[in-house]
Amino acid sequence: AMKLTLYLLLGSALILVGILALYFASGLRTFDWMILNSCNLDKTFQVVLFPLIFIGFGIFAGLWPFHTWSPDGHASAPSAVSMLHAGVLMKLGAFSIIRVALPLLPYGAMVWGPFFACLAVVNIVYGALVAMAQKDLKYVVAYSSVSHMGIVMLGICSLNVIGLNGSVFQMFSHGFMTGLFFALVGAIYGRTHTRILADMGGLAKLAPFLAVTFAIGGLASLGLPGTSGFISEFLVLLGAFKSYPLLSLVAATGVVITAIYVLRVLQKIFFGPLDEQYLSGKNMVTDATLFEKFPLSILIFFLILFGVWPSLFTDVVNSGITLALAKIGGIL
Numbered sequence: 001a002m003k004l005t006l007y008l009l010l011g012s013a014l015i016l017v018g019i020l021a022l023y024f025a026s027g028l029r030t031f032d033w034m035i036l037n038s039c040n041l042d043k044t045f046q047v048v049l050f051p052l053i054f055i056g057f058g059i060f061a062g063l064w065p066f067h068t069w070s071p072d073g074h075a076s077a078p079s080a081v082s083m084l085h086a087g088v089l090m091k092l093g094a095f096s097i098i099r100v101a102l103p104l105l106p107y108g109a110m111v112w113g114p115f116f117a118c119l120a121v122v123n124i125v126y127g128a129l130v131a132m133a134q135k136d137l138k139y140v141v142a143y144s145s146v147s148h149m150g151i152v153m154l155g156i157c158s159l160n161v162i163g164l165n166g167s168v169f170q171m172f173s174h175g176f177m178t179g180l181f182f183a184l185v186g187a188i189y190g191r192t193h194t195r196i197l198a199d200m201g202g203l204a205k206l207a208p209f210l211a212v213t214f215a216i217g218g219l220a221s222l223g224l225p226g227t228s229g230f231i232s233e234f235l236v237l238l239g240a241f242k243s244y245p246l247l248s249l250v251a252a253t254g255v256v257i258t259a260i261y262v263l264r265v266l267q268k269i270f271f272g273p274l275d276e277q278y279l280s281g282k283n284m285v286t287d288a289t290l291f292e293k294f295p296l297s298i299l300i301f302f303l304i305l306f307g308v309w310p311s312l313f314t315d316v317v318n319s320g321i322t323l324a325l326a327k328i329g330g331i332l
Contacts, residue, residue: 001076007066008069011056013056017056021045046106050108050111060092060093061090061093064146070090070142071139071143074138074145074182078186079186082185086142086145087174088175091174095171098321110328113157117153119153121150123147124254127147127148128254137185138195140261141185144178149174161321163235163238163239164324165239166232166236166239168321169228172232173228174229176302177228177229180299184296191207191278192278201271201274202275206274206278206287210287214270215270217299217303222258222259226304227303228305228306228307228310237251
């Protein structure tokens with residue numbers, strides 16, 4: 001809790017300084033976004049201010065190297081709080097970059113875009129590698145979340161419509177995907193009383209619904225076609241390739257690493273020999289109850305719906321994306 005407080009306080013302080021700088025530098029003495037958006041700020045001022053705004057909001061989104069509050073916060077919180085943390089809080093940072101930093105500081109975005117794209121690629125690959133090394137199930141999901149938020153940041157830094165559409169799609173998809181994962185972590189821990197992967201195995205025999213649900217969430221996480229994870233990652237990588245071909249190729253390795261740790265975790269928990277302690281006593285494992293199946297099914301439904309019908313989402317956000325990139329298009 002202390003680490004989370006300090007990191008988010010740092011981010012908030014940077015944002016506050018940035019907002020006050022916008023207030024005074026614009027000469028308009030207003031915080032009204034529409035008025036500030038019509039003001040063409042000095043290019044040098046934009047270059048100086050953009051990293052403050054980006055890093056300030058980026059801390060909320062788990063930007064490397066300011067991400068360490070996120071896994072510890074996830075692992076320490078109850079499952080319901082972890083779902084809100086990953087599904088809502090981390091998206092606020094990325095949304096605010098799109099809503100504030102890009103339209104108000106377009107020249108700064110162009111200058112700093114390649115640098116922050118490099119940090120985003122570190123997010124993707126580093127987050128996936130650390131997730132692969134974890135032995136605690138909740139930490140696996142937490143570092144997976146850091147990796148997936150790197151995809152969001154890379155899409156933002158691509159500064160084109162395709163990449164930004166993918167970024168917003170990934171925010172939406174990741175909210176459902178990580179919410180599903182943390183709900184499953186809570187369900188599994190409630191039955192086995194452990195989050196250590198080595199202590200579990202063969203649970204698919206006793207909890208087939210949980211096993212299938214975890215598999216669907218995992219396949220969405222690694223970008224299987226037919227799930228929303230594939231659409232979002234494909235759009236981001238396509239947009240990033242137009243702006244940073246080499247970085248996009250490095251980022252694509254994160255998909256491979258994700259497949260490794262997702263399939264490893266799935267195998268460790270649900271397949272292999274079943275430990276006899278889960279057949280009876282206080283650790284006896286049962287399948288999901290109707291009360292658990294209903295919300296889990298809703299999350300799965302949306303992961304698949306937007307995987308097979310992505311225009312249902314992209315048509316809605318396109319106008320906002322175009323607005324955010326309008327000034328950058330004018331500069332280019």
